[in-house]
Amino acid sequence: MKEKIRLGIIYALLAIFGLFMIVPFVWMVSTSLMTQSEFNKQEAVFIPKEEYHVWNTDGGQRRILVVQTEADSSVIHVLNKDLKIEQEYIKVPTKQIEKIVKKPSLHWDNYKKAFNKVPFAIYFKNTLFVSFASLIGVMITSFLAAYAFARMEFKGKQLIFLMFLSMMMVPAPIYLISSYMLLDKFNWLDTYQALIVPWCVNIFTIFMFRQHFRSLPKELFDAAMIDGASTFGILWRIVLPLSKPIIATASVFTLISSWNSFMWPLVMTNRPELRVLQVGLSYFNQEASTQTTLLMAASTFSILPILILFFLAQKQIIASTAKTGMKD
Amino acid sequence: MKTQWKISPYLYILPAFALLFLFRMIPVAMSLVIGFFEWGITGSGTFIGLKNYIAMFKDELFWKSLSNTVWFVVMVVPTSIILPLIFANLLNQITKLKSLFRIMYFLPYVTSLVAVSIVWKIIFSEQAGLANHFLSLFGIPPLGWLAESTGIFKLIFGSGWPDWAAGPSLALCSIAIMTAWKSLGYNTILYLAGLQNISKVYYEAADIDGASKFRQFWNITLPLVSPTTFYVLIMTTISTFQAFSQVYLMTDKGGPLNSTKLIVYYIYERGFDALDMGYASAVALFLFAILLILTIIQMRGEKKVFY
Numbered sequence: 001m002k003e004k005i006r007l008g009i010i011y012a013l014l015a016i017f018g019l020f021m022i023v024p025f026v027w028m029v030s031t032s033l034m035t036q037s038e039f040n041k042q043e044a045v046f047i048p049k050e051e052y053h054v055w056n057t058d059g060g061q062r063r064i065l066v067v068q069t070e071a072d073s074s075v076i077h078v079l080n081k082d083l084k085i086e087q088e089y090i091k092v093p094t095k096q097i098e099k100i101v102k103k104p105s106l107h108w109d110n111y112k113k114a115f116n117k118v119p120f121a122i123y124f125k126n127t128l129f130v131s132f133a134s135l136i137g138v139m140i141t142s143f144l145a146a147y148a149f150a151r152m153e154f155k156g157k158q159l160i161f162l163m164f165l166s167m168m169m170v171p172a173p174i175y176l177i178s179s180y181m182l183l184d185k186f187n188w189l190d191t192y193q194a195l196i197v198p199w200c201v202n203i204f205t206i207f208m209f210r211q212h213f214r215s216l217p218k219e220l221f222d223a224a225m226i227d228g229a230s231t232f233g234i235l236w237r238i239v240l241p242l243s244k245p246i247i248a249t250a251s252v253f254t255l256i257s258s259w260n261s262f263m264w265p266l267v268m269t270n271r272p273e274l275r276v277l278q279v280g281l282s283y284f285n286q287e288a289s290t291q292t293t294l295l296m297a298a299s300t301f302s303i304l305p306i307l308i309l310f311f312l313a314q315k316q317i318i319a320s321t322a323k324t325g326m327k328d
Numbered sequence: 329m330k331t332q333w334k335i336s337p338y339l340y341i342l343p344a345f346a347l348l349f350l351f352r353m354i355p356v357a358m359s360l361v362i363g364f365f366e367w368g369i370t371g372s373g374t375f376i377g378l379k380n381y382i383a384m385f386k387d388e389l390f391w392k393s394l395s396n397t398v399w400f401v402v403m404v405v406p407t408s409i410i411l412p413l414i415f416a417n418l419l420n421q422i423t424k425l426k427s428l429f430r431i432m433y434f435l436p437y438v439t440s441l442v443a444v445s446i447v448w449k450i451i452f453s454e455q456a457g458l459a460n461h462f463l464s465l466f467g468i469p470p471l472g473w474l475a476e477s478t479g480i481f482k483l484i485f486g487s488g489w490p491d492w493a494a495g496p497s498l499a500l501c502s503i504a505i506m507t508a509w510k511s512l513g514y515n516t517i518l519y520l521a522g523l524q525n526i527s528k529v530y531y532e533a534a535d536i537d538g539a540s541k542f543r544q545f546w547n548i549t550l551p552l553v554s555p556t557t558f559y560v561l562i563m564t565t566i567s568t569f570q571a572f573s574q575v576y577l578m579t580d581k582g583g584p585l586n587s588t589k590l591i592v593y594y595i596y597e598r599g600f601d602a603l604d605m606g607y608a609s610a611v612a613l614f615l616f617a618i619l620l621i622l623t624i625i626q627m628r629g630e631k632k633v634f635y
Contacts, residue, residue: 010418011425017415018432021513025435027458028447042456141344148340160341167352169623171570173592174616177599177609178358179351181367198351201344231336260440262573267600278442282577285446292450299443310438314431317438321514322521 032296033106039292050105056096069094107293114297118287122273123280130195130265130276131258137200138254139247146209147235151221168203172263180267194268195276199258205250208320212246213239249316252309259306277302363610373606380610390611392586393594397569399496400590403504404568408511409560415512416519417549430520433513441510445577448506449474452578459502473502477584497587503574511567515560522556523549562626566619572596591615 027046031039034048054061055076065077067089074094078087115121148154149161179198180189188194216239224234262278269275275283281302288294310317363380365373384390419429436444451458452473460470476483479494480501496504526549534544575582575593582589582597589597591611599608 007422010421014415014418014422014425014429017411018429021436021509022432023458024444024447024451024509025439027451031450040456042461045458045461141347144340145344148337152337152340154337157337160345163353164344164348167348167356170352170356170616171566171619173570173572173595174612174619175352175355175359177595177605177612178355178362180599181362181605182351182355182358198347201347201351203348206344256438260442262440262442263596266576267596278440281440281442281446285442285449285577292453292456295446295450299446303439303443306438306440307435310435311431314434315427318430318434318517321434321517 028296029300031293032110032300033104033108034110034293035105035107036291036293038105047104048106049101049103051099051101054098054100055092056098064097066097069097110293110297111301114284114288114294115301117294118280118284119272120277120280120284120298120301123275123277126275127259127277130192131255133192133196134199134258135251135254137196138202138205139251141201142205142209142250143235143240143243143247146206147213147239149206150210150213164203164206176263176267183268188268190269190271190274192274195265195274199261199264202254205254208246208250209243212243216242245316249313249320252313252317253320255309256306359609359612359616362606363613365606367605376606380607383607384610384614389586389589389594393582393589393591396496396500396587396589397571397591400500400504400507400571401565401568403496403501404508404511405561405564407504407508408515408564408568409557411508412512412515412519412560413553413557416516416523417545419516419520420523430517433516435513436510437514441573442577444510445506445574448502448509449578452502471498474499474578474588475584477587497584499579499584499588503571503578503588506578507568507571507574511564515564518560519553519556522553526552558626558629562622565622569615569619 030046030048035050038048038050053064053066053076055064055078063079063083065079065085067075067077072094073091074097076090076092076097077085078090080086145164149157183189183194183198188197220238221234224238229237260278261276262282265276265279266282269279281298284298285295362373364375364377366376366379367373415433419426450456454460454470454472454475457473459473463470476498478497479489479491480498481493481495482489482491483498530548530552531544534548539547570592571590572592575588575590576596579588582593592615595608595611595615598604598611602608
């Protein structure tokens with residue numbers, strides 16, 4: 001009994017903490033489906049609802065705005081289909097007026113409006129292009145380098161490895177300005193290269209692959225060597241097929257980080273047609289700062305692809321975070 | 329055959345090495361010297377010795393952004409250690425729904441900082457924000473959150489409280505809440521992994537001795553999980569020092585009254601708004617020195633402290 005109560009309290013605490021973590025997302029989605037005036041009124045915080053008055057006439061129902069109400073007669077504005085005022089200050093019997101509450105009333109058109117307000121289609125296309133181009137780069141450079149570090153002996157190996165390690169320690173804001181000046185010298189500012197080429201190497205991925213290559217049995221390589229396979233042949237025909245799971249996990253990590261990268265593209269590009277999603281979203285944040293519901297819609301669709309990726313690969317992501325976070 | 333063996337390892341490393349050399353090592357080396365130059369828009373520098381650094385030490389805004397950053401770190405880091413430790417412990421005691429909770433906690437970590445900054449900016453908005461709505465459930469009057477430049481201690485203890493001890497602004501605290509929220513799940517997962525490495529034998533022995541759950545946590549869990557704590561402490565500190573996007577998106581240029589201007593945002597502002605790249609680089613180098621010292625402490629500590 002005592003144990004049951006203890007477990008109950010633990011579950012309750014975990015649930016409260018979980019709510020704190022996901023409530024911002026829930027609110028984001030529910031706000032993204034409201035009308036702006038409903039959001040500003042703040043009556044139902046989580047449920048997109050809609051409240052309005054109608055005038056029941058013989059010819060049917062009309063949307064109206066109530067100006068003044070008295071016991072038997074009221075003054076109203078009659079609205080047209082686009083909710084613009086069609087007739088002003090009409091006096092009608094109060095009993096013909098009805099208040100309508102729609103709950104939930106989901107305004108999916110917010111998504112369409114937000115998507116077209118600034119060219120999000122271009123931003124998505126740019127992000128996809130940049131993410132996948134640098135993903136391919138990262139995979140190739142990491143695979144080759146990690147293989148050499150894990151399976152080959154050569155002069156200066158320790159030193160080069162240490163150099164890689166030390167470069168991982170330097171935080172990005174430190175070399176942001178110098179990188180800008182360097183890319184300026186290359187005439188690379190405001191180009192796709194600036195967003196892709198410097199990010200075609202990822203030291204963390206090299207470490208991940210190196211760990212994995214070391215865990216493969218040595219006999220495998222010896223046998224292949226006796227069969228006369230070249231080093232590259234071994235890599236291509238034996239190591240690659242055995243590395244599919246780790247490649248998948250590393251790809252997910254690389255994709256998430258390049259999809260979310262913000263400071264670098266913000267600084268290195270200026271032209272609107274080169275904006276990646278995060279930069280475009282921050283631009284939209286300035287443009288539409290009062291249109292809360294559209295901002296929420298844009299935030300929602302900009303994290304949706306990563307969210308889907310996360311749900312598909314959450315087991316691997318969490319497991320390898322637990323593993324790699326702890327260095328042995 | 330033999331010579332091929334000697335060359336090929338370098339060929340395998342070459343692509344990664346070339347990119348790292350060009351886009352990491354050279355910029356890092358450059359960042360060590362840029363601070364000693366004055367850079368015009370034309371891109372040619374004039375050597376001015378220590379002038380940028382002297383100006384930096386006299387610059388009030390530099391000190392303001394540095395103290396903001398220290399407050400920010402002081403608020404975010406302990407929160408992102410204590411809460412994850414507690415919740416990883418709770419999570420470690422249950423079997424059902426464990427993976428569901430893990431997913432919930434981890435969600436903020438994978439989502440883009442830009443998007444969640446926008447969401448939290450609206451959460452903290454004065455009129456219709458969720459934060460004020462939450463307070464109103466307890467009958468607490470609405471707060472200004474991101475618009476409030478008054479120090480947190482002054483808000484708590486009233487206007488008689490001395491100005492010099494006013495503490496970080498409520499606006500900075502709001503950003504700290506959001507930043508902690510984003511990193512909590514990641515640290516929880518790290519702690520959970522650390523806890524799972526602790527052998528059950530210790531707890532069984534403690535149970536036989538009749539030690540309470542709290543004593544077990546204090547005397548067994550806490551010391552044995554200390555390598556994780558140390559790692560989480562240093563990593564969170566280093567990344568918290570680098571906060572930028574939150575300030576860029578949630579505030580108006582580090583306002584109100586520069587109370588949310590963090591050091592990396594200040595570097596960005598001086599470098600890319602004021603185009604004073606030499607000066608910005610001097611500030612960046614100063615930050616680098618702080619982070620380097622922290623990293624060295626970590627490496628030293630890791631060797632010594634633990635079991």
